[in-house]
């Protein structure tokens with residue numbers, strides 16, 4: 289794994305949180321993007337060489353809606369940048385980690401190929417792997 293690509297934060301409302309994070313980080317969001325397949329609206333901020341991703345649910349079946357109902361708003365996942373996501377998935381599965389879904393990466397926000405690791409195999413942390421497309 290190359291670096292922490294971004295930290296994902298579950299929020300109730302991306303527009304409102306954009307104002308808060310713009311003040312907090314002293315920079316504007318550079319991109320807002322809806323990922324229909326995941327039922328989320330996202331917004332990205334650059335912070336040095338890393339990013340903050342805000343995530344708002346666009347429907348009640350979205351994993352973000354479920355997360356907020358259960359645990360409230362706040363840190364949702366940590367995303368690690370990898371150079372070869374297919375090789376990394378294979379390596380992690382061989383090490384005994386659980387990849388969510390069928391182990392095939394899919395297209396996520398911000399032009400990334402992504403997959404998630406199940407928190408039960410990573411000390412309760414939802415980890416996203418991402419490879420730039």
Ligand code: ZN
Pocket residue numbers: 294295296341365367416
């Ligand atoms: Zn993410």
